[in-house]
Amino acid sequence: MGSAPSSASQRSGGSALRDALRVRSRRPRSTLEACPEAGQPCAGAGTGRSSEVVRVAHSDPGRGVDERAASMLEALFTQSPVGLHLLDTDLRVVRVNTGAPGMRGRRWEDLRGRRARDVYEPLEDDVDVLLRKVLDTGAPLLRRIIRARVPGDPPQERQVRHFEVSALRLESPSGSVLGVAVTAVDVTERERARSRTLVLDAVRRHVGRTLDPVVTGEELVGAVVPAFADVAIVEVVDAVLRGDEPPPAPLPTGTPLMRTAFRGARDRLPQAHPVGDVRRLPAPTPYTQALTDLRPRVVPLRADAPWLSVDAPRAAAIRSSRAHSLLVVPLALRDAALGIVSLYRTEDAAPFDEDDRELAVELAAHTALCIDNARRYTREHTIAATVQRQLLPRRPETHASLETAYLSVTGAEPGAWYDTIPLSSARTALVVGRVSGRGLNAAATMGQLRTAVRSLSAFDLAPDELLARLHDTASQLAAERERLPQGDPLRREPLEADCVFAVHDPLTGRCAMAAAGHLAPLVVCPDRAVTVPPTLAGPRLGATEGTPFAAVDVEVPDGSVLVFTSDPLVTSYLAGSPELLPPAGDFRERPLQELCDALVYALPEGLGAGDAAVIVARTRSFPADRIAVWPLDCEPAAVALARRRARAQLEAWGVDEETASNTELIVSELVTNAVRYGSPPLELRLIHDRTLTCEVRDAGAAAPHLRHAATADEGGRGLFITAQLSRAWGTRFTPPGKTLWTEQALPDHPPP
Known part of the structure; x- marks a missing residue:
């Protein structure tokens, strides 16, 4: 099987291969000869016979083995639907049967002596290489799918068909290589x-x-x-x-x-x-x-x-x-x-x-x-994004001591939100959160929580206390969701949210913050030192279990940048890659929106700010000439002294007469209330920001409340009068006492 082709196998015209078609019986005179009949068309042309005829000669008519073998060969070459090809050692066609795919409309003379690649025009495989490998090694080629062009209908039009091809090497009894036998089955429809x-x-x-x-x-x-x-x-x-x-x-x-x-x-x-x-x-x-x-x-x-x-x-x-x-x-x-x-x-x-x-x-x-x-x-998503845009603030609240900007939230989750809330005494609250879930339900829940945060912030609560009350609100909303009908898919979605709430006080240069879940701000100091405040992660809003909320107070020097994001991956990446941040000078002087863009450019693909709600805030020191503080004695004479000092300071600030007169009356009522019901020490503070803030501090724990005095009452109208003259008022508890404050709008800064 592995012998090289002999000289006999190289004879032209396929004579050696035709010699190999003789089937010899045990008696030396019995032969099967394949003799060409030139001029006869193939069966594909309609004759029903091949171009070669197998003749059988027997020395002993009593033996039928050779006759059956010859009949089998004749049947294969005249009736088999499987295409049979005999190729010599030059890979030229010696004989084909009636089922050969290339015989449509052709005569035998058209194919005899031609190479296989010329007859079948293969599209992908090099047929010569495959057949030569079979000829040289003796390893058969089995069931190889080959695409080739063959005559179509009409025959002159070529069409591409799929064939399952197998090839075997032919050898003489002496072991010399005679050629290759190839079978081809049209499997176009199967393929x-x-x-x-x-x-x-x-x-x-x-x-x-x-x-x-x-x-x-x-x-x-x-x-x-x-x-x-x-x-x-x-x-x-x-x-x-x-x-x-x-x-x-x-x-x-x-x-x-x-x-x-x-x-x-x-x-x-x-x-x-x-x-x-x-x-x-x-x-x-x-x-x-x-x-x-x-x-x-x-x-x-x-x-x-x-x-x-x-x-x-x-x-x-x-x-x-x-x-x-x-x-x-x-x-x-x-x-x-x-x-x-x-x-x-x-x-x-x-x-x-x-x-x-x-x-x-x-x-x-x-x-x-x-x-x-x-x-x-x-x-x-479009509806949810529309609802989200309507529920989120258009512009951030900005004080003279805190400049803020929002990053683009195109593509952000509908449940993500941000907010800046102006508080009393020139303070600003910064809020970023994210509600679990997606779509319109998440956007609606986000709107509920954002409204709750704004309402609770009006009570001047500490960050940890505010989150505790917000947690109660979220738990109530979650309980309402659990009472939905069984078939409502929203019932199966847990209502949980992450939130970070921070309050920046420019008068102390500090920022108090607390977190629900794993959100934390990023603090970039003027020297580009990057820190993540050690906020203790409280339970997610709406979660059934968790530790109590805890607040942390951090120093934020003048020129620091705070980054609040609803995606903790953004914070983690920036904290771990400070070299990607802009130079230190940019943080202090660069326009904040450009700084926002620079932070976005520093994020890798797939971790951009477009997947998060982000606030960037830059701190500024509060102007010293815009604040006045006076300690007061806890005695009635302090009321008149407080009015005089307030009048003089307002004149120095150039406050209009109407506002100054109203402020005098407010100071009088607040100091009187502190002298009567509070505890020493007392302190009066005026803050000239976008609004005019008047504060009176004392060490007492009792909080005043607004009441409507009857017609015959001689007192009880002080706080009512104060509320009428001011735009907002409230009580803020800070150890070791409380602060009663009012805010008045200034003509140069109309209410938003």
Whole structure:
């Protein structure tokens, strides 16, 4: 089996191989000879006989073994549906049978002596290399699938078919190599069915992995080209991409469609329109007809087709790509038109048939369902994002001592929120949070919690106490959700949220903060030292278990930058990569919005601020000439002294007469109340910021409350008068006592 070809095996014309066809019996005179009959056409031409005839000669008519062997060979070469080829050592055709795929419309003389690669024009595999390996090594080639061009119908038209090829080396009894025997079975339909199954499986596995209708189209064309089509195009109704309901069929004339995906088997295939183009389809064409009755169409692409003149750019692209078969499939769901898929085959590819059309319908049905799911998500996300934008503040509250900016939250979770809340005494609260869940429900819950935070902040609560009360509110909302009907999907979604609440006091240069969950701010000092305050993570809002909330107080020097984010990954990345932050000078002087952009640029792809709600704040020292503080004795004479000092300071600040008079009265009432009901020491403080703040501190723990005095009462109207003259008032408890404060609007700073 492994011997090299002998000199006898090199004889031209296949004589050595014909000698090998003699079947010798045990008696030396019995032979089977294969003799050519020149001029006789093959069975493929309609004669029913091959171009060679096997003749049997027996020395003993009583033996039938050789006769049966000869009959078997004759049957194989005249009746077998399996294509048989005998090749000599030069890989030239010596004999073929009637079932050979290359015999359609050919005579024997057309094939004899020709190389196999010239007869069958293989497309991928080098047949000569494969057969030469069999000839040299003796290792058989078994069931190799080869694509080749063969005569079609009519024979002069070549068509591409799939063949399962096996090859065996032929040897003489002495061991010399005579040639190769090759069998070829046409398995085109089997391979097409297998290819269709693989394409359907690929589409089901890879199409619809995202909730983006554009990406869904790209996934589809990637799955079908080149396995099923040479060119694939997806066009989707433009309104569907924005989340609107798809229009019912027939699709109204002039409905704009966007080309979302294009792919060709060859590079630089011409396109009638670029991806992303939105246009109305000219009519009537197979595309518009498919969108009218929602039925697929297999269309032969002939140059004289009248509909090609309706859409000149597409006709030019079809001609340039040499496409000859079109399969148009509507993307439809529940009798509504979402778009259309156009599949083309070019050059030697077989035209689309009925089986291809059935497969395309399945592919389009799966894709349409994925696009509709993406549309529903887009619609819900659009509504949720709209609700979120309406619930979030448009502009941050900014004091002279704290400059704040919000980062773009395009694409942020609908449950993420941020807020800056002005507090008394020139303080500012900074809040960032994130509600679990997605969609409209998360946005609505976020709005409830944000409103609760703003309401609670009006009571001047410490950060840890405010979060404790916010936790109670979230727990109540969670309990209400658990009482929803059994079938409501919202009932199965836990209501939990993360939140960080901080209060910046410019008069002390410190910031008190507390956290629910694992959110923490980032503090960048003027020297670029980056720290994450050691806030003790309390329980998530709405969680059933957890430790009590705890506040931490940190120093924030003038020029420091605070970064609050609803995504802890952003904080962790910036804290671990301080070298990516802008230079130290930029933190103090650079416009804050530019600084925000620089922070975003420092984040790696996939961890951007677009996935989080972010506040960036820069601290400034409070102007010393805008604050006045006086200690007071706890005696009635302190009231008149406080009024005089307040009047003098307001005149120095240039406050208008009406505001100064009202402030005198407020100071009088607050100091009187502290002298009568408070405990020493007493202190009066005026703060000139966007508002005029008046504070009176004492060490007493009793809090005053507003009451409406009766007509005959001689007192009890002081706090009522104070409330009428001020824009806001309240009580703030700080160890070792309390502060009663009021705020008045200044003409230069009207109320927001």
